[in-house]
Amino acid sequence: MTNLELQKTANEVRKGIVTAVHSAKAGHPGGSLSAADMFTYLYFEEMNIDPADPRKEDRDRFVLSKGHTAPGLYSTLANRGYFPVEDLKTLRHLGSYLQGHPCMQETPGVDMSSGSLGQGISAAVGMAVAGKMDQKDYRVYTLLGDGEIQEGQVWEAAMFAGANKLDNLVVIVDNNGLQIDGKVEDVCSVYPIDKKFEAFNFHVINIDAHNFDEIRAAMKEAKETKGMPTAIIMKSVKGKGVSFMEDKAGWHGKAPNDEEYAIAMADLEKIGEELAKGGMA
Amino acid sequence: MADVKKIATRESYGNALADCGKDFPNLVVLDADLAGATKTATFQKAFPDRFIDCGIAECNMTGIAAGLATCGKIPFISSFAMFAAGRNFEQVRNSIGYPHLNVKIGATHAGITVGEDGATHQCNEDVALMRTIPGMTVIVPSDDIEARAAVRAAIEMEGPVYLRFGRAAVPVINERDDYKFEIGKGVLLREGKDVTIIASGICVESALGAAEKLAADGIDAEVINIHTIKPLDEELVLASAKKTGKVVTVEEHSVIGGLGSAVCDVLAEKAPTKVCKIGVYDKFGESGPAAALVEKYGLDAQGVYTKTKEFLK
Numbered sequence: 001m002t003n004l005e006l007q008k009t010a011n012e013v014r015k016g017i018v019t020a021v022h023s024a025k026a027g028h029p030g031g032s033l034s035a036a037d038m039f040t041y042l043y044f045e046e047m048n049i050d051p052a053d054p055r056k057e058d059r060d061r062f063v064l065s066k067g068h069t070a071p072g073l074y075s076t077l078a079n080r081g082y083f084p085v086e087d088l089k090t091l092r093h094l095g096s097y098l099q100g101h102p103c104m105q106e107t108p109g110v111d112m113s114s115g116s117l118g119q120g121i122s123a124a125v126g127m128a129v130a131g132k133m134d135q136k137d138y139r140v141y142t143l144l145g146d147g148e149i150q151e152g153q154v155w156e157a158a159m160f161a162g163a164n165k166l167d168n169l170v171v172i173v174d175n176n177g178l179q180i181d182g183k184v185e186d187v188c189s190v191y192p193i194d195k196k197f198e199a200f201n202f203h204v205i206n207i208d209a210h211n212f213d214e215i216r217a218a219m220k221e222a223k224e225t226k227g228m229p230t231a232i233i234m235k236s237v238k239g240k241g242v243s244f245m246e247d248k249a250g251w252h253g254k255a256p257n258d259e260e261y262a263i264a265m266a267d268l269e270k271i272g273e274e275l276a277k278g279g280m281a
Numbered sequence: 282m283a284d285v286k287k288i289a290t291r292e293s294y295g296n297a298l299a300d301c302g303k304d305f306p307n308l309v310v311l312d313a314d315l316a317g318a319t320k321t322a323t324f325q326k327a328f329p330d331r332f333i334d335c336g337i338a339e340c341n342m343t344g345i346a347a348g349l350a351t352c353g354k355i356p357f358i359s360s361f362a363m364f365a366a367g368r369n370f371e372q373v374r375n376s377i378g379y380p381h382l383n384v385k386i387g388a389t390h391a392g393i394t395v396g397e398d399g400a401t402h403q404c405n406e407d408v409a410l411m412r413t414i415p416g417m418t419v420i421v422p423s424d425d426i427e428a429r430a431a432v433r434a435a436i437e438m439e440g441p442v443y444l445r446f447g448r449a450a451v452p453v454i455n456e457r458d459d460y461k462f463e464i465g466k467g468v469l470l471r472e473g474k475d476v477t478i479i480a481s482g483i484c485v486e487s488a489l490g491a492a493e494k495l496a497a498d499g500i501d502a503e504v505i506n507i508h509t510i511k512p513l514d515e516e517l518v519l520a521s522a523k524k525t526g527k528v529v530t531v532e533e534h535s536v537i538g539g540l541g542s543a544v545c546d547v548l549a550e551k552a553p554t555k556v557c558k559i560g561v562y563d564k565f566g567e568s569g570p571a572a573a574l575v576e577k578y579g580l581d582a583q584g585v586y587t588k589t590k591e592f593l594k
Contacts, residue, residue, distance in 0.1 A: 063348075104351070104380050112351060113380040119372060122341045126348020126356075129333065133309070134352075153372075156341035163336075 001045050003212040008275045009079065010040040014241045015268050016075030016088045022261040024092035027100070030251040031145055032072030034176040034209065034236040039076040041215045042141055051081040054108045060138050061127045063112045065120025065154075066145035066174065067101040068253065074098050074107070082109040118151030120144070121171060125157050128169040128229075139223075143172045147179030149190050155200065161229045162201030169229040170222045171202070174209065176238035178249040197231035209236030243267050287450040288425040291389035294446045295320025297432035298357060298387075302328045305355060305436055311346055312359045313339045318448075319359040319389045339364045343372035343384075350382040355436055358384065362391035362445060366407035377441050378414040385435045386411075386443045391421075392533035393561065393578055394449040394483065394571040403566035409538020411443040412511045418442040418464060419511040421532075421540070423485035426455040427508055430462035438464060447533075449571040451483050467514035469521075473503035476593060477521040477528045478585065481507050481540045483575070484531040484559075490582025491589060500593065510540055515547045522554040529557045529589050533580055536560040557592035559585060 001009070013036045021027035043049065047060040064073050071091060078085040083097075090096035097106040101115025111127070114120040124142035131138050148154065161169055173193055181187045190196075194204045203225040207214040215234075222230035238252070239245025242264040245256075256264055298310055302324060311333045316322040325332040335342035339360050346356035358365065365388035366373065377384045388407060395403045412419045420435065420442065422428035428446060435442040470485070471492050480488035485506045492502040503521050507514060522528050528548065530541035541558030548554045561578060575581050579588060 061351075112348070113375070116371060116375040119340075119344050119376050122344020122372075123348035123351070123376060125341070126345035126350075127352055128348075129345060130349050130352035130354055133330070133354075153338075153340045153344070156336075156338035157344065160335060160338065160341055160345070 004275065004278070006040055006044065006212045008272070009044055010037045011241070011268055011272050011275060012079050013040050013072070013075045015265065016078060016085060017071045018242065018256065018261065018264045018268065020071045020075060020088040020091040021255045023089040025255050026092055027071050027255055028068040028253045029071065029255070030178070030238040030245060030248070031066060031174060031176060032069040033240045033242060033245065034238045035069060035072050035143060035174045036240065037210050037212065038143065038172060038174070038215060038234060039072050041212065041219070043076045043080045046219050047141065048138065051109065054082060058136060058138050061111045061124070061140045063120040063124040063127070063140070063142040064102050064114050065124070065142050066117065066148050067115030067120060070100065070102050073102060073110070077107070077109040117145070117148040118153035121154055121157040124169060125161050125166065128161070128166040129164070131168050132166065139168050139170065141170045141172065143174060146173055146175045146177065146184050146190055146193065149173060149193065150188055158197065158200040158202065165227050166229045167226050171197070171229060171231045173231065173233045174236055175233055176236045178238045178247070178252065180249065180252050182249055193233050197233070201228055202231040203228050204231045204233065206233050206235070209234035210240060241268055241271060286453045288453060289448060289450045290422055290425065290428040290446040291320045291448060293425040293428035294387050294389060294432060294444070295323035297429040298324040299327045300429070301433055301436055302331065307353060307355045308436060309333065309349055309354045309356045310359065311335055311342050311356055313337055313342050313364070315360055319387065321359045339369050340372045343369050344376050346384045347376040347380070347382050350384050356384050357387050359387040359389065361402060362388035362404035362407040363402050366410050366443065367404055370410050373411070374414050378417055381416050381440055383439055384441050386441070387446065388443065389446040390448045391445045392447065392482070393566040393574045394447050394533065396449065396571040396574060397568050399568035400565035405535040405561045405566065406538070407445060408510055408534050408540065409542070412538070412543065416440060417511065418509065420464065420509050421445045421481040422508055423482055423506055424451055424454045426453060426460060427462060431508065434462055434464050445482065447483060452486055454486050454489065465509045465512045465514060467517040468506040468508070469503070469517065470506055471502065471504040473501040474525060475501045475527070476589060477503045477505060477525045478531060478589065479505045479507055479518065479528060479540065479544055480531040481510065482533050484533055484580055487580055487582045487585045488531050491585035494582065494586040495589060502589070507540060510543050513543050513547060515551070518544055518547055519552050522548055522552050526554060527593065528554050529559060529585070529592060531559045531580065531585050534560050536562055557588060559588050
């Protein structure tokens, strides 16, 4: 896909996020929107997957360690053809297969249940170990929040991945700088993130989370990196694409009301129109 | 009784894993720097390519096992019960229990028979924790024969299983031709009509010893070995309780949430019966030789005999 096609797709993913969270009257739009470009790149460009065969044995795996941003994953999976986009409106509803946090038994395309922060990365490490044991060449991707890396288990997993030279593993940190109680540096600073992963024997790449050239280059570099896992630290804007949500901690875990929903969709429609004209100025 | 064979069930665990390694090529064993103590080193020696030492990081080990299970492996995670079930509770619940992954938890050094290490390492709460997790099977073997059979049965079934093993050598009590292990099926070891003694783990031997002493007093005790705490063999428990009208439970575990509670849950609902729970009474353990602790906490044959006599008064 060209960058423009990816941008258009990511914009559709963002519309699905906002629509799902609005319909659920709850959920986590901020961190879903900040990672929307990465979700899009992974499922539309990077990963070897097949929506018609979600459990294909040699597929690449993805674990959403920051499981609360399930709307981002669900919207991406829906747009990729795993299930109808229309079903995003059932998010968090009683009886829906789109649970508040990812559930691998319920939702096609979800490789691991997650939501309790710090645990998904360990499961991703386990998948990478299985790949090495079986001499399979699938790759494993996991997405973490920057607040999430305050969890100690993240560093247990990172230490193991580095020590075991899991070069089939890519750990992505969504550095939108905000967590529920405020800025990550004010709550309990996680910085420097890159130096920490370097110290845990990762190959580290810093990128702009909303620049597809940088995402593409980082993924290529990760693939070419042998003998160590890769960490991609992506600087992002929480709530990206929705004017009133951007860079606001308050939109971590809150749904827009009807009026706000209309504004959010208008924002995204406008971005869509710009993209249809051939790209953002 | 001079030469009763004694083997610690953690030893049985390591041996069983090594035995099963050939039959189950997907079997993978993980440990957290305790391979010598949990006896998974026996498996490691035989199958080094399928052994993973995660270092002292039990929570990460649990997540790694979950990831391995999603890729078709049958992982066993091993540590002391205190860490495998205690420290790890939420990882076991959310990364293994909720997705119902095929991970087996081999917890050694359970209960007060850890001995000299003392209270920090004597886990009397693991069965209570594990049996609250939906879909979790919980097994507490009573000796070497049962422990080895339980490991194989756990591998043969699909889904998460918690297996509880001990540090101290315990007598082999199930050596007989007709011994058969089936998950969820209790074993009637002695028929009686006056009282039912239901025991698990190392306390099965104590229950049998107590029954001998009670017999000398003219009390006819029925003894049941419940190796699977969950799912509980309700049929066997109910039939015996209805027959004798009085139930004693014995376990090397807190009386809160373990075997005694599981038995009370079913009796309260389906056949209200007076129950005497013998176990660790809402307190922490302490340092000391295993045998001395078992005696002090009233979990030996004499202790079970004394409490049962009081109960029957």
